[in-house]
Amino acid sequence: MPRKTKRSRSQRRQGIPGGGMGGNFGGVSQQDLMRQMQQYQEEMAENDISDQEFTATSGGGMVTVVANGNFQLKSIEIKPEILDPDDPEFVQDLIMAAFNDLYNQLEAARNAMVDKMSKGLNLPPGLLG
16 A cells, blocks of 8 residues: 655645645646736736726717716716706706716726736636626
8 A cells, every 4th residue: 555645734735746725726826826916916007097087978068977987076067058947857867878878988998907907817717706
């Protein structure tokens, strides 16, 4: 019968053959995973959209909203000629449409940033959400 060699606790943690949990996540070693996560963090800093401004309009430019990449509203502009005290719903609808467009732009920019950064990283499925 083959004799088992005794392994240290650190060898077991590092995934050295012979038992333990192992250090392999879907074919990626812990060291590779840490390196990839560091690269991901660096790319996030480089591709940060927080300071970018996003602008959306509605009503042919009658309502304009501006926000940054953190979904913080920077400004709202409403042309005075659309302000009718007898029809406030019209202005409300235009503001809502502009905000919805702005939100969609921000979501698309964030998704594009994550897609761009995660390409080439051999991360386990579902790690980024």
